[in-house]
Amino acid sequence: AQSVTQLGSHVSVSEGALVLLRCNYSSSVPPYLFWYVQYPNQGLQLLLKYTTGATLVKGINGFEAEFKKSETSFHLTKPSAHMSDAAEYFCAVRGNAGKSTFGDGTTLTVKP
Amino acid sequence: DAGVIQSPRHEVTEMGQEVTLRCKPISGHDYLFWYRQTMMRGLELLIYFNNNVPIDDSGMPEDRFSAKMPNASFSTLKIQPSEPRDSAVYFCASSFRAPNTEAFFGQGTRLTVV
Numbered sequence: 001a002q003s004v005t006q007l008g009s010h011v012s013v014s015e016g017a018l019v020l021l022r023c024n025y026s027s028s029v030p031p032y033l034f035w036y037v038q039y040p041n042q043g044l045q046l047l048l049k050y051t052t053g054a055t056l057v058k059g060i061n062g063f064e065a066e067f068k069k070s071e072t073s074f075h076l077t078k079p080s081a082h083m084s085d086a087a088e089y090f091c092a093v094r095g096n097a098g099k100s101t102f103g104d105g106t107t108l109t110v111k112p
Numbered sequence: 113d114a115g116v117i118q119s120p121r122h123e124v125t126e127m128g129q130e131v132t133l134r135c136k137p138i139s140g141h142d143y144l145f146w147y148r149q150t151m152m153r154g155l156e157l158l159i160y161f162n163n164n165v166p167i168d169d170s171g172m173p174e175d176r177f178s179a180k181m182p183n184a185s186f187s188t189l190k191i192q193p194s195e196p197r198d199s200a201v202y203f204c205a206s207s208f209r210a211p212n213t214e215a216f217f218g219q220g221t222r223l224t225v226v
Binding site: 032034036041042043044045046049051052090094095096097098099100102104105 | 142143154155157212215
């Protein structure tokens with residue numbers, strides 16, 4: 001069985017501040033982990049993913065995430081928030097059966 | 113490829129009517145997923161297909177919901193009869209088989225049942 005927990009349904013930061021969105025997972029097999037972003041009135045789109053290899057993964061728009069097996073975490077960060085980063089962010093784990101399990105999502109608000 | 117294409121983008125219907133949502137996945141993808149998104153329940157997986165065969169429909173809320181995938185390039189989600197509580201955004205997504213690949217989502221269909 002696999003599951004994803006996103007800590008904090010809402011996160012608010014000031015423009016230019018560090019963004020940290022938390023994700024913890026459980027998986028009975030080596031996990032494939034993903035972060036997706038959803039802008040208003042749009043579908044989800046991939047930000048970045050961890051499959052194998054380097055544990056620090058870089059994605060689009062300056063986001064990155066670090067896979068920490070010992071902590072079963074895959075937190076998403078961005079050094080400096082921009083107004084355009086305001087969106088909902090979903091962490092997901094995909095198993096060998098093909099199905100992805102998504103977290104409940106975190107809404108990021110960026111204050112000017 | 114134009115991505116995952118869903119139609120219609122918006123649908124308003126009266127309670128009791130039949131609603132059909134359509135999806136064209138990305139060519140070559142093995143998996144197709146139907147999700148429902150609401151404020152209250154978040155993103156829910158309704159059903160998914162592998163090579164046109166339904167694999168898991170445990171997320172389908174009731175017998176009023178049905179989904180088909182007659183071929184690799186087309187899928188439908190039908191609600192009959194529709195109810196106001198079915199109002200939501202319905203997403204279709206597709207992906208390759210390999211678990212290290214991501215899902216590609218359509219723009220969604222916003223369904224309002226009045």
